[in-house]
Amino acid sequence: MSESNSLANRYQQLIDSIVEITLQGKIRSKEQVYRMLLKDIESGTGEIFERVLDEKIQKTTAQLEKKLKATRILRALQTIQGEWERWQKENQNEQTLTLAIEQITEADDQHLLAAFLPCLDQSNNSSLNREQLQKLSQSLKNSSEGLDTLELANGIKDGLTEFSRLEPELITWIYEQNQSSLGFGSEKQGPWPWWEKKTSLPLAKILFKTLANNQSIREVSDKSSQVELRAWVELILLLHFIERGLVKWFDEQPYDAKFGQRLSYSTLLIFSVIFAQISQGFTGKNSNLREGYFLMMLQSLRQLTKRKDFPLYGGIFASFSGENLRETLTYFDDPLKEVERTQEKARILTLLAYSQLTIGNYEQAKKFHLEALEIAQEASDKPCEIANFNHLSRICIAEKDYDQAINYSQRALMFSRQTGDKLGEANGLINVGYSEVFRAKQVEKMTPEIYESAINYLEQGATLAERLEDYQSQALAYNSLGIAYVILSQPSAAITALEKGIKMALNSGNTYLQGVNFSYLAEAYYSLEDISKTIYYGCLGMYLLHQIESSEYRQAAGLLTIIKGKINEQQFKKLLEDNRTQIIKLIGVDGYDELPKLLEEYQG
Numbered sequence: 001m002s003e004s005n006s007l008a009n010r011y012q013q014l015i016d017s018i019v020e021i022t023l024q025g026k027i028r029s030k031e032q033v034y035r036m037l038l039k040d041i042e043s044g045t046g047e048i049f050e051r052v053l054d055e056k057i058q059k060t061t062a063q064l065e066k067k068l069k070a071t072r073i074l075r076a077l078q079t080i081q082g083e084w085e086r087w088q089k090e091n092q093n094e095q096t097l098t099l100a101i102e103q104i105t106e107a108d109d110q111h112l113l114a115a116f117l118p119c120l121d122q123s124n125n126s127s128l129n130r131e132q133l134q135k136l137s138q139s140l141k142n143s144s145e146g147l148d149t150l151e152l153a154n155g156i157k158d159g160l161t162e163f164s165r166l167e168p169e170l171i172t173w174i175y176e177q178n179q180s181s182l183g184f185g186s187e188k189q190g191p192w193p194w195w196e197k198k199t200s201l202p203l204a205k206i207l208f209k210t211l212a213n214n215q216s217i218r219e220v221s222d223k224s225s226q227v228e229l230r231a232w233v234e235l236i237l238l239l240h241f242i243e244r245g246l247v248k249w250f251d252e253q254p255y256d257a258k259f260g261q262r263l264s265y266s267t268l269l270i271f272s273v274i275f276a277q278i279s280q281g282f283t284g285k286n287s288n289l290r291e292g293y294f295l296m297m298l299q300s301l302r303q304l305t306k307r308k309d310f311p312l313y314g315g316i317f318a319s320f321s322g323e324n325l326r327e328t329l330t331y332f333d334d335p336l337k338e339v340e341r342t343q344e345k346a347r348i349l350t351l352l353a354y355s356q357l358t359i360g361n362y363e364q365a366k367k368f369h370l371e372a373l374e375i376a377q378e379a380s381d382k383p384c385e386i387a388n389f390n391h392l393s394r395i396c397i398a399e400k401d402y403d404q405a406i407n408y409s410q411r412a413l414m415f416s417r418q419t420g421d422k423l424g425e426a427n428g429l430i431n432v433g434y435s436e437v438f439r440a441k442q443v444e445k446m447t448p449e450i451y452e453s454a455i456n457y458l459e460q461g462a463t464l465a466e467r468l469e470d471y472q473s474q475a476l477a478y479n480s481l482g483i484a485y486v487i488l489s490q491p492s493a494a495i496t497a498l499e500k501g502i503k504m505a506l507n508s509g510n511t512y513l514q515g516v517n518f519s520y521l522a523e524a525y526y527s528l529e530d531i532s533k534t535i536y537y538g539c540l541g542m543y544l545l546h547q548i549e550s551s552e553y554r555q556a557a558g559l560l561t562i563i564k565g566k567i568n569e570q571q572f573k574k575l576l577e578d579n580r581t582q583i584i585k586l587i588g589v590d591g592y593d594e595l596p597k598l599l600e601e602y603q604g
Contacts, residue, residue, distance in 0.1 A: 007045055007049075010040075011049045011052045012056075014037075015052065015077070015080060018033060019073055019077065023072055030079060030083055033080060033083045034086060037084060050084070053080060053084060057081065060074045060077060096128065096132075097128065097132055097135060100116075100119050100128065101140065101143070103118075104136075104140060104152070105140070105143060105149065109288065110288050112148055112149065112152055113233070113236075113292030114292060116156075117236075117295045117299070119136065120299065121299050121302075122303060123302050133156055134156075136153075138157075140152060140153035140156075141153040148229055151228060151229040152229065152230075152233055154233075155229065155233025155234045155236075155237070158201075158237075159233060159234040159236065159237025160237055160241075162199065162200065162201055162234060165200070166198055166238070167245065169194070170242065170245045170249070171246070171249055172194065173194035190212070192208045192209070193208070193212040195208045195242075196208035196209050201231070201234055201235065201238065202231070203224060203227060203231045203232070203234070203235050204234075206220055207235065211274075216277070217281070218277050218278070219281065220278060220281065221277075221278045221279075221281030221282050221289070222282075229288070229289070232289055236296060239271060239296075240299075243267060243271040243300065246264075246267045250263040250264045268303055268304040271300045272297050272301050275293045275297035275300060276293075276297040278293045279291075279292075279293035279294040279297060301344065302344050304348075305343070305344040305347040310347060311351065311472070312383060312387035313390070313472050313473060314351070314354065314472050314508070314510065341378065342375070343376070343379040343384070345372075345375055346372045346373075346379060346381060347376075347381070349368045349369070349372035349375070350368075350369065350384060350388055350391070352368055353365045353367075353368030353369040353372060353388075353391060354391055356368060357391065357394065357395060358511075360549075360550050360552065365391075366395050369388045369395065370388075370392070372388050373385060373388040376388060382415065382421065383419075383424060385415065386412050386416050386419075386421055386424035386428070387412075387424060389409070389411050389412035390412045390427040390428060390431055392408045393408035393409040393412065393431040393435060394431065397438055400438075400442065402435055402438050402439035402442060405431070405435040405439075406432065406436065406439065408431070409434075409435055410428075412427065412431065413428030413429060413431075413432060416428050422464060422468055423473060425464060426464040426465040426468060427476065428461075429457050429458070430473070430477045430480050433453075433454040433455065433456070433458035433461065433480065433481075433484070434454075434458065434480040436454040437454045437484040438487070440454070451488065454484060455481070455484065458477060458484060465477050471507040471510075472508040472510055474500075474501075474504040474508075475504035475505035475510060475517070477501075478498065478500040478504060478517075479497075481497040481501075482497035482498035482524070483520050485497060485524075486520050486524055486527075491524040491525070491527040492524075492528075494520065494521075494523075494524040495524045498520055501517040502518065502521070511547065511548050512545070512548060515545035515548075515552070515556075516541070516545070518537045518538070518540040518541030518544065518556070519542070519556040519559075520541075521537040521541075522534045522537040522538035522541055522556055522559055522560075525537060532579065534560075534563060535560065535575050535576055536579040536582060536583065538557075538560045539556075539583060540583065540586060540587065541556035542557045542560065542599075542602075543587050543591050543598065544587070554602060557599060557602035560599060561599065561603060580592060
């Protein structure tokens with residue numbers, strides 16, 4: 001008789017025994033059944049036990065109508081099945097922990113962190129929870145023969161302890177400032193000063209102070225490169241669980257799901273930046289720490305790309321602005337060159353490329369989108385492929401290459417309809433119509449047929465985006481429709497569309513689309529000779545686009561300069577002052593005070 005048959009017979013006897021004593025009323029709790037399974041099932045033979053149990057359940061189920069006792073037997077078997085599932089889960093956890101210990105203890109000192117960090121990766125089946133990490137730390141301490149392994153063990157333990165201390169303060173900072181200004185940008189206070197006061201880890205204090213002062217994070221690792229491994233591991237654990245805690249809290253906010261999503265994106269991105277910069281600070285000095293923090297950057301980015309709400313049609317400017325946004329984009333340039341061509345990389349590049357477009361870096365945006373398109377095609381990621389066709393269409397419009405813009409948008413539309421990608425279809429419709437308007441304007445052939453066709457595409461896109469309840473695409477649709485009406489010299493229709501676009505752009509948190517909508521509203525009101533509203537909307541467009549360093553702020557600034565030339569300085573100031581209350585509602589007192597300086601900068 002083979003070994004597997006022998007085990008099958010043993011497990012058959014075990015199941016029959018448990019059923020029999022259950023029917024005799026000798027089983028007092030499920031825990032008693034679990035202990036029997038724990039005692040008699042051999043590790044690595046679970047498939048045999050599961051097969052025997054399944055056969056027994058099927059056989060008993062078939063006898064239910066014929067055999068009165070079968071119902072009681074089935075209940076006993078179901079109890080065994082439930083405790084068996086518990087045994088599997090706990091045994092798997094033990095095996096995962098054992099495997100992690102083996103991988104770490106077998107790694108050399110230069111790759112110690114790389115061997116440990118899969119334990120933190122939430123996209124990895126072998127990731128450990130906090131209780132398991134505590135056990136891992138203790139096991140490493142007990143079995144450690146090397147100093148670095150002992151440092152790692154102590155770092156894990158102390159990092160977990162520090163997070164447990166800081167956890168009650170995780171979101172306290174939010175209630176210390178106005179919720180409308182939540183984020184991590186340099187213009188916002190953010191959590192850094194608060195956490196600096198609360199943490200007891202010297203390295204974490206240095207990092208949080210650096211972040212609060214908007215200084216280079218690279219200097220933290222550069223100047224602290226001689227700090228012991230234990231401290232750097234403590235920092236990894238602390239940052240990792242802070243990031244997880246914040247994302248979980250933001251995602252669970254019921255009052256505004258979209259607002260929570262944007263803050264979750266920002267959280268994952270800002271922590272990616274932190275890990276990336278710390279990693280870069282170790283260049284040429286400590287390959288173990290450099291590799292470790294680089295892998296933590298990838299974990300954060302991977303978490304972002306695996307989200308169901310991943311913003312294929314959005315950028316990373318939510319909670320970032322000005323120089324902070326530009327630097328955030330730059331931080332990923334070098335690290336991404338080291339990442340393999342995967343679906344995750346295609347999506348990250350799509351996100352970064354769109355963000356580059358918003359600040360006017362067309363060449364870099366096109367380079368990223370083309371690379372993302374190629375990788376998405378290799379990975380058969382159709383939604384990502386379609387998104388990049390749509391984004392490339394918008395870049396071609398910006399570059400006045402309207403034929404190629406129509407080519408890209410038509411391909412996006414065709415593939416989206418083939419695959420049922422409704423969001424891709426909405427954006428494809430918008431881009432086809434938008435491209436046709438600009439091409440007709442360029443060749444001065446805006447015939448009624450072309451006009452009707454273009455507006456029809458734009459309206460279909462807007463309707464579909466509205467049905468999908470996607471603010472970002474609705475904002476883009478009404479923005480495109482409004483711009484088309486401005487070009488067609490229909491200011492009243494433009495204002496109606498752009499006002500809808502403003503509402504959607506504000507809901508989406510897309511600073512770029514807000515700025516562009518305001519700028520074209522200024523153009524529409526200027527056509528109607530409403531100077532006061534032209535100044536109001538022009539100032540908002542100029543300020544918001546300048547905030548994200550988009551070169552398109554110059555359009556609104558140019559229009560305001562023309563108005564200043566037509567009316568005297570005092571009248572311009574008076575009209576600006578008349579709009580002060582409304583302007584402050586959107587950009588604050590500091591933003592209002594900045595407006596004259598922006599005009600001077602433009603004119604200079």
